Amino acid sequence: MHIMTSCYHYILLSILLVAACQGTNKAKNTGNTAVSSTTEEARGTSPKYVKSVQFVYPMKGDTCQFNQELKIVYANNKRYKIDSAHLFFNQKKIATLDSTTKEYIFKLPKEKCGTNTLKVIAFHPDSKQGVATQSFIVKPDKAPKSLSYQLIKTYKHDTDASTQGLVYIDGIIYEGTGIKGHSSLRKIDLESNKTLATLGLDNQYFGEGITVYKDKIYQLTWTSQKAFVYDLASFTLLTTFDYAMREGWGLTTMNDKLAMSDGSHNLYHLDPELFSVIKTVEVYDNKGPVVHLNELEYINGYIWANEWLTDRIVVIDPQSGEVVQELLLPNLLTAAEKAKLDQNDDVLNGIAYNEKKGTIYVTGKHWPKLFEIKTY
Numbered sequence: 001m002h003i004m005t006s007c008y009h010y011i012l013l014s015i016l017l018v019a020a021c022q023g024t025n026k027a028k029n030t031g032n033t034a035v036s037s038t039t040e041e042a043r044g045t046s047p048k049y050v051k052s053v054q055f056v057y058p059m060k061g062d063t064c065q066f067n068q069e070l071k072i073v074y075a076n077n078k079r080y081k082i083d084s085a086h087l088f089f090n091q092k093k094i095a096t097l098d099s100t101t102k103e104y105i106f107k108l109p110k111e112k113c114g115t116n117t118l119k120v121i122a123f124h125p126d127s128k129q130g131v132a133t134q135s136f137i138v139k140p141d142k143a144p145k146s147l148s149y150q151l152i153k154t155y156k157h158d159t160d161a162s163t164q165g166l167v168y169i170d171g172i173i174y175e176g177t178g179i180k181g182h183s184s185l186r187k188i189d190l191e192s193n194k195t196l197a198t199l200g201l202d203n204q205y206f207g208e209g210i211t212v213y214k215d216k217i218y219q220l221t222w223t224s225q226k227a228f229v230y231d232l233a234s235f236t237l238l239t240t241f242d243y244a245m246r247e248g249w250g251l252t253t254m255n256d257k258l259a260m261s262d263g264s265h266n267l268y269h270l271d272p273e274l275f276s277v278i279k280t281v282e283v284y285d286n287k288g289p290v291v292h293l294n295e296l297e298y299i300n301g302y303i304w305a306n307e308w309l310t311d312r313i314v315v316i317d318p319q320s321g322e323v324v325q326e327l328l329l330p331n332l333l334t335a336a337e338k339a340k341l342d343q344n345d346d347v348l349n350g351i352a353y354n355e356k357k358g359t360i361y362v363t364g365k366h367w368p369k370l371f372e373i374k375t376y
Helices: 002-044 335-339
Strands: 047-048 053-057 062-066 069-076 086-090 092-098 101-105 116-124 128-138 145-147 149-156 165-168 172-177 184-189 197-199 209-211 216-221 226-231 238-242 249-252 256-261 266-273 275-283 292-301 304-307 314-316 323-328 348-354 358-365 369-375
Touching: 053 116, 053 128, 069 116, 086 101, 092 101, 116 275, 165 216, 165 292, 165 358, 172 209, 172 216, 184 209, 209 256, 209 292, 216 249, 256 292, 266 292, 275 304, 292 348, 304 348
Parallel strands: 047 128, 062 128, 145 323, 165 209, 165 348, 209 249, 249 292
Antiparallel strands: 053 069, 069 101, 086 092, 086 116, 116 128, 149 369, 165 172, 172 184, 184 197, 209 216, 216 226, 226 238, 249 256, 256 266, 266 275, 292 304, 304 314, 314 323, 348 358, 358 369
8 A cells, every 4th residue: 555655656746747847848948939039129120231322313412493303313232132212301201112113203392492301221131221311402493472562651760770680569669780889779769769778788799680579689799699688678688698600690589489590591490598599491592592691570470581782671481491572672762862871781671560550660771761661
């Protein structure tokens, strides 16, 4: 009986040991499978980059137009077989191409003037990838519409004022002037031309464009890379911002942002709380970049800008940079009035919008008059 019981215990113990060993082996195999699978996935997410592709067209610096049917062509190194390729326009995927297709027709959207970018990613066997980028220029395909105007009224303007910025609010003109040693911020009653308040800038600063945002007024400086922020009611200095743009020219308020010019063909969208650049927009008409953008005013969704040393005001789409309209004002002053001005400096500069009346105030540096006009 004892012998049979012992044999029974021995057999049972053997069965349990075998089962335990099989269970251990099964867990190890499962673990190894999981590790192997993870390793393969990791390999798949780490491509090996090779110099296998390049753009044939467009070439760097080529100029195209909105709505153009752009034929995009790329070539590959024959050493690398292509499985497929992805095309991107300004970081947006526009096409997936098969192994034999090296061309793609793309209609350029009215999205962005100036520098645009293409990218191709070619996928090769063995986790290899080839990447190429190409920048080119896009400009509007149509000339800006020419505006006409009606003269509504003429007001007096201080000939000592070298106008750099102009804002209208409820019968008051705020004017920023700029001459080194004589720059100022002024509050003027429009009807009487009476100066209600004046703040002189330190002699080291050359005052430039101004704008009103909420209950504050901002003023740029020409080459000092500083913007001053004042209380609108008292002209008390609240804060000073530094900015990276080499020069400050024009400034306007665009809903919850500011827009700034620096004398180039660029407009900068700014955070008014930090004065940091949110977006840079290149301004073009159908002929090319529009440079020397000066005083700015935001009117009904568009930025109006003086073009320095001209009688031209351009109306700009602030998102794409396209000049959609233009206003020429060569005959506001009489010949006798023009003769008293410095033709190389005392030019049209200053745009302010009366939202209630839908009219615009324009003037120039040292001009004797400020004009109220209505465009159509």
